[in-house]
Each structure stands twice: as structure tokens, then as C-alpha cells.
Amino acid sequence: MSRALYLRIADTLRQRILSGGHPVGDLLPSENELSEAYRTSRVTVRKAMNILEGEGYIKARQGKGYIVQPPRHAVFTLIFGEEDTRHEFRCLEVGIIEPPEHAARSLALKEGDLVVVIRRILDREGIPLAYDEKFLPYERGRPTVELELGYSEFADYFSDRFSALALRTEMRVRATLPPAHVRLALGSGEERLLAVDRLVVSPAGERIGFSREYLTPEFGPLRAFSGRSGSAENAPNPIP
Amino acid sequence: MSRALYLRIADTLRQRILSGGHPVGDLLPSENELSEAYRTSRVTVRKAMNILEGEGYIKARQGKGYIVQPPRHAVFTLIFGEEDTRHEFRCLEVGIIEPPEHAARSLALKEGDLVVVIRRILDREGIPLAYDEKFLPYERGRPTVELELGYSEFADYFSDRFSALALRTEMRVRATLPPAHVRLALGSGEERLLAVDRLVVSPAGERIGFSREYLTPEFGPLRAFSGRSGSAENAPNPIP
DNA sequence: TAGGTTGACATGTATATACAAGTTATACAA
DNA sequence: TTGTATAACTTGTATATACATGTCAACCTA
Numbered sequence: 001m002s003r004a005l006y007l008r009i010a011d012t013l014r015q016r017i018l019s020g021g022h023p024v025g026d027l028l029p030s031e032n033e034l035s036e037a038y039r040t041s042r043v044t045v046r047k048a049m050n051i052l053e054g055e056g057y058i059k060a061r062q063g064k065g066y067i068v069q070p071p072r073h074a075v076f077t078l079i080f081g082e083e084d085t086r087h088e089f090r091c092l093e094v095g096i097i098e099p100p101e102h103a104a105r106s107l108a109l110k111e112g113d114l115v116v117v118i119r120r121i122l123d124r125e126g127i128p129l130a131y132d133e134k135f136l137p138y139e140r141g142r143p144t145v146e147l148e149l150g151y152s153e154f155a156d157y158f159s160d161r162f163s164a165l166a167l168r169t170e171m172r173v174r175a176t177l178p179p180a181h182v183r184l185a186l187g188s189g190e191e192r193l194l195a196v197d198r199l200v201v202s203p204a205g206e207r208i209g210f211s212r213e214y215l216t217p218e219f220g221p222l223r224a225f226s227g228r229s230g231s232a233e234n235a236p237n238p239i240p
Numbered sequence: 241m242s243r244a245l246y247l248r249i250a251d252t253l254r255q256r257i258l259s260g261g262h263p264v265g266d267l268l269p270s271e272n273e274l275s276e277a278y279r280t281s282r283v284t285v286r287k288a289m290n291i292l293e294g295e296g297y298i299k300a301r302q303g304k305g306y307i308v309q310p311p312r313h314a315v316f317t318l319i320f321g322e323e324d325t326r327h328e329f330r331c332l333e334v335g336i337i338e339p340p341e342h343a344a345r346s347l348a349l350k351e352g353d354l355v356v357v358i359r360r361i362l363d364r365e366g367i368p369l370a371y372d373e374k375f376l377p378y379e380r381g382r383p384t385v386e387l388e389l390g391y392s393e394f395a396d397y398f399s400d401r402f403s404a405l406a407l408r409t410e411m412r413v414r415a416t417l418p419p420a421h422v423r424l425a426l427g428s429g430e431e432r433l434l435a436v437d438r439l440v441v442s443p444a445g446e447r448i449g450f451s452r453e454y455l456t457p458e459f460g461p462l463r464a465f466s467g468r469s470g471s472a473e474n475a476p477n478p479i480p
Numbered sequence: 481t482a483g484g485t486t487g488a489c490a491t492g493t494a495t496a497t498a499c500a501a502g503t504t505a506t507a508c509a510a
Numbered sequence: 511t512t513g514t515a516t517a518a519c520t521t522g523t524a525t526a527t528a529c530a531t532g533t534c535a536a537c538c539t540a
Contacts, residue, residue, distance in 0.1 A: 063532030172461040175415035303502030
């Protein structure tokens with residue numbers, strides 16, 4: 001038997017969108033029209049639509065229809081460093097401080113607001129891999145269990161307060177010269193560092209935490225894979 | 241009305257997986273068992289399963305069941321630089337050469353194989369933003385229209401030979417000191433560069449192209465967003 | 481004219497059903 | 511013992527149907 005009908009419907013609609021037959025913002029034919037056109041049921045058409053929606057080509061609006069979406073950016077699966085578990089964290093500093101300017105701005109703090117700070121070194125067998133600063137808005141009275149934060153992401157830590165999947169993370173990566181306190185902590189005269197800023201935002205828009213990491217070359221490159229839905233198995237590693 | 245039933249089923253199963261109730265490799269209860277347990281139809285249970293499968297928690301195996309998957313890496317939407325279209329490419333070199341060692345290795349070329357090379361500078365209003373090298377395996381007799389390659393990705397360019405969606409891209413990002421010829425081309429004494437290697441692979445595993453880009457600080461940071469399925473609208477930009 | 485109602489039509493959720501096709505353990509035959 | 515049917519599971523595909531809910535334009539009323 002050939003490909004399933006709902007896949008073939010998705011294929012032809014996808015092709016029609018890609019070839020410009022349905023420009024961005026266009027309303028696709030309704031489910032009823034399509035099910036008549038393909039002489040099939042509405043349920044089967046919906047399966048095709050769900051696929052295209054998952055791929056980002058269209059967006060469903062109840063009561064309105066399916067709207068063709070602008071081409072979205074490539075989706076990558078990001079992997080930090082090697083899957084090597086021999087690394088350890090050395091905590092340098094934990095406390096409640098006035099936030100440095102960049103953290104205050106990212107967390108949208110008001111003048112005088114305090115933050116919980118955690119500064120750590122990641123190393124593997126004595127070799128420093130990364131310097132890591134985390135900033136969490138300090139709420140008077142909230143238990144500061146979070147001072148014990150391990151390497152887990154904010155998202156992991158806050159998965160009880162929020163559904164981990166609901167949290168949104170924004171990252172910025174740049175090459176940088178380390179500030180003095182980082183260079184000192186990392187020991188060597190490292191100059192080729194990757195700086196990774198992360199901001200974790202709750203579904204309600206509350207800024208939950210901000211972290212800045214400085215990655216040394218020993219940490220390894222930041223790797224990303226696109227194509228197919230992010231399962232690790234189809235991501236072998238041809239780039240040497 | 242409360243949340244839809246299929247969403248609630250997905251929620252409770254997700255929670256059960258996250259809390260270790262169903263370890264990795266475990267087989268979930270079958271659709272029939274679940275539809276009895278929740279006193280609903282198999283179709284509704286399947287909707288829940290499809291969600292969890294899309295989120296990577298489980299994987300369906302026909303004839304077998306739903307298998308709990310290992311936690312997958314976060315999926316990010318990557319954005320390069322600003323959405324500023326005032327930039328231009330200046331082509332430095334186009335030709336057919338013996339590949340440099342890193343390109344030959346990434347493309348898995350044999351001794352003596354040649355590549356088409358394109359070296360370009362990206363700049364905005366006279367300021368260099370990036371240095372870009374692309375390498376394509378040279379096939380004798382293939383028309384070298386590709387010498388005209390614009391800023392389009394390989395994926396765009398080869399979308400006629402392959403479905404653009406089928407192509408897989410692997411990226412590596414690191415901070416680097418530029419090699420001499422790049423420093424020369426970029427003019428200034430730039431030292432804080434992001435190096436981005438990309439390898440594009442066809443569905444059959446054929447290595448289609450390799451590119452190496454050196455991004456200056458003026459190019460802007462590499463940005464990534466996670467959470468929700470990669471639509472651009474829910475990615476405003478709080479990190480300043 | 482301004483504002484509210486209604487109805488046609490869109491997608492969202494849910495049920496019941498049927499058959500196709502992959503998997504596996506068990507029973508049985510060579 | 512080894513191989514092969516078979517039966518009882520599993521998920522995959524597809525249909526027909528019902529009602530809930532969001533959207534919007536046309537119409538009606540004050």
C-alpha cells in the first residue's frame with residue numbers, strides 16, 4: 001500500500017505552501033472543503049493539518065481557519081559540551097547581593113532589589129571548563145533552599161512550581177574576553193571564551209532566573225542539530 | 241469547563257514519567273487499558289499519547305506499545321544576528337581547489353578530491369560582520385551554478401534536489417582566534433570571534449556542504465529560544 | 481446611526497466502530 | 511530440538527457522527 005492518506009494530504013498542502021500557492025497569512029480551505037476535495041473524513045484531514053501545524057507551516061484559529069505562517073527559523077537541538085560526566089562543580093560564592101547591572105536589567109529588577117547569587121567553577125580532573133554565575137530574584141521570606149542549586153538548570157529546579165515544559169529559556173551566545181574576576185577564577189590566561197547568557201521566564205512572564213556562563217575551549221564546542229524532531233539517535237557526529 | 245480530557249491524560253502520564261513512575265525503557269499501559277482506566281475512548285487516549293510522543297517522552301512501536309524514552313536535550317530555535325537586512329556580501333574568492341584539511345575531513349573526502357570554495361565577507365555599512373567560507377564537493381561535469389551562491393543556506397539552495405526539510409544540519413560553535421587570512425580580510429585586529437561550523441547532510445547520508453563562519457561582535461550574539469514549538473512571536477527579547 | 485442578536489461556518493473535543501499491520505508467546509509438527 | 515503456524519495482543523489508519531465553542535457578517539431594533 002502507498003503512503004497513508006493523511007500523510008499524502010499533508011505532503012500536497014506542504015508543497016503548495018512551499019511553492020507559494022498559499023502565501024503567508026492566507027487562509028487554507030476549511031476542513032470540510034478539504035475532506036470533500038479528498039473524498040475523505042474530516043478526522044483524516046485534521047490529522048494532516050496537525051502535522052503541518054507541528055511543522056510550523058500553519059496555525060489553527062478556532063472559528064476562523066488555518067492560517068499560513070511565515071517561514072520559521074530552523075529548530076536545533078542544542079548540546080553543551082561532551083556527554084562526559086566526570087566534571088564537578090566547585091562553589092566559589094553563595095549569597096544575597098545587590099545584582100550586577102546586567103543581571104538586574106535582564107531580570108527587570110527595580111532599584112534596591114536583591115538577588116541570590118551562586119558562582120561556581122566547573123572542572124574536569126582539575127582542568128577548569130567553565131565559570132558559572134546564577135542570579136535569582138530574592139524574595140524576603142522565601143526559603144533559600146535554592147542556595148544548594150546543583151548543576152541542574154533553573155528549569156529542573158523550578159519544575160515543581162511550574163511545569164518544566166512551560167518554562168521558556170532565552171539564550172545569547174557570544175565570544176568574549178573574560179572579566180577580571182572570571183580570568184582570576186579560571187586561573188589561566190584564557191581569552192577565547194564562549195559567554196552564554198540564559199534567562200528563564202515563567203508562562204506568566206515572570207523572570208525566574210538569569211545565568212551567565214563562560215565556557216573555556218576545554219569545555220568543548222556548543223553543538224546543534226537540525227532536521228527531524230530532536231531525537232538524539234539520529235545525531236551522530238560527523239564534524240570532527 | 242476544565243482542561244480537555246486528552247490534555248489531562250497527557251498531564252498525568254507526563255508527571256508519572258517525570259517522577260520516575262515509569263522508568264526509561266518501560267512499556268506504558270496499552271491504549272485499551274488506558275481508555276478503560278480513564279473511562280474514555282481509544283481515540284482520546286491516542287491524542288494524549290501523540291502529545292507525549294511529540295514532546296519526546298515516549299515512542300510508539302506498532303505491535304508493541306509505547307516505550308518511555310530517555311530525557312532529550314532541549315530544543316531551541318536559533319537565530320543568527322539581527323533581523324537587519326542592510327547587510328551585503330562581498331565575494332573574495334570563488335574557485336575549485338584542494339580542500340583545506342578540516343573541510344576534507346568534515347566532508348569525508350578522499351585524497352585528491354576537489355571542492356568548490358566560496359569565501360565572502362559580510363558587512364553592514366562598511367563594517368565587517370562576518371567572514372564566511374563554504375565548501376562543496378566538486379563533481380566533474382556538474383554545472384557550477386553554485387558558484388553564484390548567495391547568502392542562502394545550503395538547505396535553501398539544494399531544496400530542489402532534496403526536500404529542504406529532509407536535510408540535516410550539524411553545527412558547532414566555539415570562540416576562536418581568527419587565522420591569519422581571516423584577520424587580514426576582516427581588517428581590524430578582531431580577536432573575539434564566534435566560529436560556526438556547519439555540515440549539511442542529505443537524507444541518504446551524503447555530505448552536501450560544509451561551511452565555516454567567523455562572526456565578529458558587530459554581527460551580534462547568537463540567540464536561541466526554547467519552550468513552545470519555535471514560533472517567533474512568543475520570542476520577544478528581554479535579554480538586553 | 482449605534483448596538484445587539486442571530487445564524488452560518490470555522491475549529492475543538494469526544495465517542496463508537498472497523499479493519500490493517502507489526503509483535504510475541506504458545507502450541508504444534510517435522 | 512528446530513521450525514512454523516496461530517492466536518492474542520499491540521499500534522496504525524480511516525469513517526461517521528455529535529455537540530461545544532470561537533468568529534464574523536448580515537440583519538434587526540432602539
